[in-house]
Amino acid sequence: MNRIRSLSLLSAAVLTATGLTALAAGTARAADVNVARNGGYENGLANWTCSAGSGTTVSSPVHTGTAALKATPSGQDNARCAQTVTVKPGSTYTLSTWVQGSYVYLGATGTGTSDVSTWTPGGTGAWQKLSTTFTTGANTTQVTVYTHGWYGQPAYFADEFSVFGPDGGGGTDPGPSVPGAPGGLAAGGPTASSVNLTWNAVAGAAGYHVYQDGQRVKTVTGATGTTVTGLAASTTYSFAVSAYNAAGEGPKSPAVSATTTSGGTNPNPSVPKHALTGYWQNFNNGATVQRISDVSAQYDIIAVSFADATATPGAIAFNLDSAGLGGYTAAQFKADIAAKKAAGKSVILSVGGEKGTITVNDSASANALADSAYALMQEYGFSGIDIDLENGLNATYMTQALRSLSQKAGPGLVLTMAPQTIDMQSTSNAYFRTALNVKDILTVVNMQYYNSGAMLGCDGKVYSQGSVDFLTALACIQLEGGLDASQVGLGLPASTSGAGSGYVSPTVVNNALDCLARGTNCGSFKPSKTYPGLRGAMTWSTNWDAKAGSAWSNAVGPKVHALP
Incomplete structure (x- = not known):
């Protein structure tokens, strides 16, 4: 493990060098587009450059879709992954991404006005959203946006990177198409009142709808499995799953059946909090x-x-x-x-x-x-x-x-x-x-x-x-x-x-x-x-x-x- 640099140094660097801004969630206008390319990392590291070979893409964990960025700092490198986006001069843009890890930064440089950054100090193990805004200068047509971690810290993950604002003419990723049907649906671990479901991830899916006997009973995001509860004992149910995104809902998976157990209490008591x-x-x-x-x-x-x-x-x-x-x-x-x-x-x-x-x-x-x-x-x-x-x-x-x-x-x-x-x-x-x-x-x-x-x-x-x-x-x-x-x-x-x-x-x-x-x-x-x-x-x-x-x-x- 690399020696972690002083957090007091980290704080000072943040306050004096990057102009730390509050976590701000700007509101995109109806005509705004995402001028970032491959923000979901579904095409690997296309459009992205990561320092010292620190970046790669992984299939887990992901926030949506089937891929996310994983970047690993070292003692001398903060694992900076960046791309240059085409922007419109004199315009405001909302920069955001979902991250996992400690001391993960999101920022923009070369804005022509005040460069910005924001960061998450604590690693909870859950996805957290970082967001800030920047305004381009009167003659600014390109801005570099980035994420990075901190020296010697563990790897961080990022997904759903976006830069929403007026179209600068540099093109955007094409809109999503309706996702296909999930494969590999399986039912297991039945109790008297629940059944576990798992399925394979679908490319481009924002989430999944779960159907029980033809009726939608749950919506799942950020996972390819769930437990359906509230079932009757000794009863056979049919389950299917569909994927959805901004373009709409795709077809349902082939159905699977599962039968709940005969009843009684859960044979395994829950483990106490401590x-x-x-x-x-x-x-x-x-x-x-x-x-x-x-x-x-x-x-x-x-x-x-x-x-x-x-x-x-x-x-x-x-x-x-x-x-x-x-x-x-x-x-x-x-x-x-x-x-x-x-x-x-x-x-x-x-x-x-x-x-x-x-x-x-x-x-x-x-x-x-x-x-x-x-x-x-x-x-x-x-x-x-x-x-x-x-x-x-x-x-x-x-x-x-x-x-x-x-x-x-x-x-x-x-x-x-x-x-x-x-x-x-x-x-x-x-x-x-x-x-x-x-x-x-x-x-x-x-x-x-x-x-x-x-x-x-x-x-x-x-x-x-x-x-x-x-x-x-x-x-x-x-x-x-x-x-x-x-x-x-x-x-x-x-x-x-x-x-x-x-x-x-x-x-x-x-x-x-x-x-x-x-x-x-x-x-x-x-x-x-x-x-x-x-x-x-x-x-x-x-x-x-x-x-x-x-x-x-x-x-x-x-x-x-x-x-x-």
């Missing part, structure tokens, strides 16, 4: 041997460790260590899971671990993981899975596997991850990319702040294990790199026996939670803002916690549950 996660050991390594029923009520998510690899690549199995757990039977295990779920807890199956050998590196193994994980959820009552592959993963095919599992399991799926610190140092790492790829279905990433040594924080400084700063400065990378605060948790050992290094007292964990959520009890590093939605904390393991008299869960659990 949650404590604990790994439960399906083996005896000197920690307290537990049954699921023995796990402290402080834990909201219990990750059963671990699934077993099979002869089929990607496929997993689960083999309860009855002998090592004092005769714990599969029937008792399933009953204990059901009882925990009845108490509002989530019991999930962890895939991986230090010695895990499960590999997902093609479509076949991705499907095998999804199919076998869903079968185990049905057999044992697991609410979802945890990805704890400590020997690396393939972002493309792990994403495919998790999306397939989500479609099978429905909206109640609990999906967690436990990457090592090195895996979350940059959004370019496969683990981080996977988390961002499945952000819409991801419950929490509980990064392991142990067994790692010194690491970079989001301020570019090096921090060592064992301090509040190590926890907060590394969590900041995830919080500013695109994950929602509700998807970030702090993973620590429950005792000195739980890991080779990195144990900190519960007091240090609680101080880090306060620092991130409230801005109090920080060390030398203090985040630029607070994250009251922080999900919570995780420990390895409930067994080592019990061995130490439950000191960790009794201290950290109440702190997590009392977060704002």
Whole structure:
């Protein structure tokens, strides 16, 4: 990770060099046109020039259509992507774009009057609209418009770039045509009252209309999937989807049918806003041997460790260590899971671990993981899975596997991850990319702040294990790199026996939670803002916690549950 330049320098540069303007949403007149070309990046980088080769186009995330700009700054380059537009002298133009990321700029130079810029300081992970206006000089016929990020920051995304004003004679993009019918419509994950729908993106679509038994029931923008709710139990429905844009609505997709389940409550309780996660050991390594029923009520998510690899690549199995757990039977295990779920807890199956050998590196193994994980959820009552592959993963095919599992399991799926610190140092790492790829279905990433040594924080400084700063400065990378605060948790050992290094007292964990959520009890590093939605904390393991008299869960659990 590149060292991030001083934000005080950034602020001064903004105020003195660019003439920062307020976010202004100008109103285009009826005769105005968009004088920018390829503002949706559907034609790659045509009409655009990006500094130092920093720009490319991606198919996800996009705001509309099938493409968006992704530009990646470096320590010496701010990833400036620009084009020159033809304008009319003495005229006012509204400049706007949708962006994702921290410190993303939008601006215009060579206006002949006052050059302008505006920016978004915080990265929420959601699309944000930037807009400002400029007026051309009496002799100005061309203006350069641009976006850029900030030195050393993660990549930013932009879409729907427009410059609305009088036609300067340089031509505009042709108007949109009616989009075609969406392909690949699939229905899955039915409950007693809902069905999940997914479909393929349609080029040029601004959004999608969803039809249930011939009647339009939803309009979806910015996504190629949705959950249709309010359905009756044990009922078969027909669904179709159409795409639309400014030119009108296109034809409907071929219909698909889905049948809701027989009723009753959702078998998977929802995860609370602030949650404590604990790994439960399906083996005896000197920690307290537990049954699921023995796990402290402080834990909201219990990750059963671990699934077993099979002869089929990607496929997993689960083999309860009855002998090592004092005769714990599969029937008792399933009953204990059901009882925990009845108490509002989530019991999930962890895939991986230090010695895990499960590999997902093609479509076949991705499907095998999804199919076998869903079968185990049905057999044992697991609410979802945890990805704890400590020997690396393939972002493309792990994403495919998790999306397939989500479609099978429905909206109640609990999906967690436990990457090592090195895996979350940059959004370019496969683990981080996977988390961002499945952000819409991801419950929490509980990064392991142990067994790692010194690491970079989001301020570019090096921090060592064992301090509040190590926890907060590394969590900041995830919080500013695109994950929602509700998807970030702090993973620590429950005792000195739980890991080779990195144990900190519960007091240090609680101080880090306060620092991130409230801005109090920080060390030398203090985040630029607070994250009251922080999900919570995780420990390895409930067994080592019990061995130490439950000191960790009794201290950290109440702190997590009392977060704002």
